[in-house]
Amino acid sequence: MSSLLFSPLTLRGLTIPNRAVVPPLCQYSAGEGMANDWHLVQLGRFAVGGFGLVFSEVVSVLRDGRITHGDLGLWNDDQIAPLKRVVDFVRAQGAVPAIQLGHAGRKGSMQRPWEGNGPLGPDQFAKGEVTWDIVSAVAQPIGEGFLTPAALDAAGMARIADAFAAAARRARACGFEAVEVHCAHGYLLHQFLSPLSNTRNDAYGGDLAGRMRFPLDVIRAVRAAWPEDRPVFVRISAVDGLDGGWDMADSLAFAAAMKPLGVDVVDCSSGGIGGSATGSKRVPRGYGFQVPYAAEIRREVAIATMAVGLITGPHQAEAVLSNGEADLVAIGREAMANPNWALMARGVLEPGTTEEVFAPWPPQHGWWMEKRAAVMAALGDPPA
Numbered sequence: 001m002s003s004l005l006f007s008p009l010t011l012r013g014l015t016i017p018n019r020a021v022v023p024p025l026c027q028y029s030a031g032e033g034m035a036n037d038w039h040l041v042q043l044g045r046f047a048v049g050g051f052g053l054v055f056s057e058v059v060s061v062l063r064d065g066r067i068t069h070g071d072l073g074l075w076n077d078d079q080i081a082p083l084k085r086v087v088d089f090v091r092a093q094g095a096v097p098a099i100q101l102g103h104a105g106r107k108g109s110m111q112r113p114w115e116g117n118g119p120l121g122p123d124q125f126a127k128g129e130v131t132w133d134i135v136s137a138v139a140q141p142i143g144e145g146f147l148t149p150a151a152l153d154a155a156g157m158a159r160i161a162d163a164f165a166a167a168a169r170r171a172r173a174c175g176f177e178a179v180e181v182h183c184a185h186g187y188l189l190h191q192f193l194s195p196l197s198n199t200r201n202d203a204y205g206g207d208l209a210g211r212m213r214f215p216l217d218v219i220r221a222v223r224a225a226w227p228e229d230r231p232v233f234v235r236i237s238a239v240d241g242l243d244g245g246w247d248m249a250d251s252l253a254f255a256a257a258m259k260p261l262g263v264d265v266v267d268c269s270s271g272g273i274g275g276s277a278t279g280s281k282r283v284p285r286g287y288g289f290q291v292p293y294a295a296e297i298r299r300e301v302a303i304a305t306m307a308v309g310l311i312t313g314p315h316q317a318e319a320v321l322s323n324g325e326a327d328l329v330a331i332g333r334e335a336m337a338n339p340n341w342a343l344m345a346r347g348v349l350e351p352g353t354t355e356e357v358f359a360p361w362p363p364q365h366g367w368w369m370e371k372r373a374a375v376m377a378a379l380g381d382p383p384a
């Protein structure tokens, strides 16, 4: 029996073996932007676990564009080799390695989430961490007590667009096959998009066209730096979920504007302009709560979309595809809970003999699992 979730998807010259995706999951565990063993295991286990497309966490294009001291980066060539080691392992498992590139803007120079998600404080200073100057669309902090960013001028914006392009070239040197521009969750490019955080009255603010200008400049720069035969994704916060904020009509216009620039997939998230995206209470939560955004953009703009957000079950994921709501389904926290989610989901959606069910597993595990399944079938239900 075949499923949509485990059918391949071709984007430009890239074929992704299945549509189960691990979205970017920031680990805040790098030093000076360098990938290490944690990142190898973090992404490696998802590749072992059968996901077709495995995204890196957000990778900062500039040192000052980091959210925290622990963010990954590709702002210099020394950062290529350690990340390439992770990419090589992901690819060797048959998964497609993808990267998200971003800049934190006014959400930079912060504590790691588990340290408080606030501005750096005495505990971080005691470890030798220091604050750095941050930038945004306007000189408006994210909240009380946070650093005030400097408003970017045209030269500053051009420098950041160039940094996105340079990081994309380094990402390709690492071996990544797809790149995503992070325009969501209240980070720099979202800060330009949302009327709540962009009150500029020059060409890069004001109406929707003005607010989209810099993010579209960045998308253009990344597209030009990225191989023609490899796809570009853009992650958006489809809605701010706040009065007077970015809304679905804006997202439809943004998706329509990025499509002719050569964007292949819109990855539809939400929230974050006023604080942490995953901690935000603004957009009501429910299973698959962001799927309607992916569905509407796919339908209205005729562009491929990725759905994400509280998608946890194999049949739920399959339904997103069979309903025509998205082309790819991302599984974030559920994959952290069960890195073998994709292998397990395949067994649920494509049942068969134990030999068939375990054939897609890496032989180091599958060979044993198949034998055990035969024993367990004879034994009956295991003890609780």
Ligand SMILES: Cc1cc2nc3c(=O)[nH]c(=O)nc-3n(C[C@H](O)[C@H](O)[C@H](O)COP(=O)(O)O)c2cc1C
Pocket (backbone or CB within 6 Å): 023, 024, 025, 026, 027, 057, 058, 100, 182, 184, 185, 235, 269, 278, 308, 309, 310, 311, 330, 331, 332, 333, 334
């Ligand atoms: C630990 C963690 C780190 C995250 N880091 C990023 C990130 O780097 N970039 C991003 O766009 N979203 C990030 N997100 C959001 C996820 O990509 C995803 O959209 C979100 O977790 C909702 O999907 P889920 O319900 O399947 O987890 C992060 C989420 C978590 C839980």
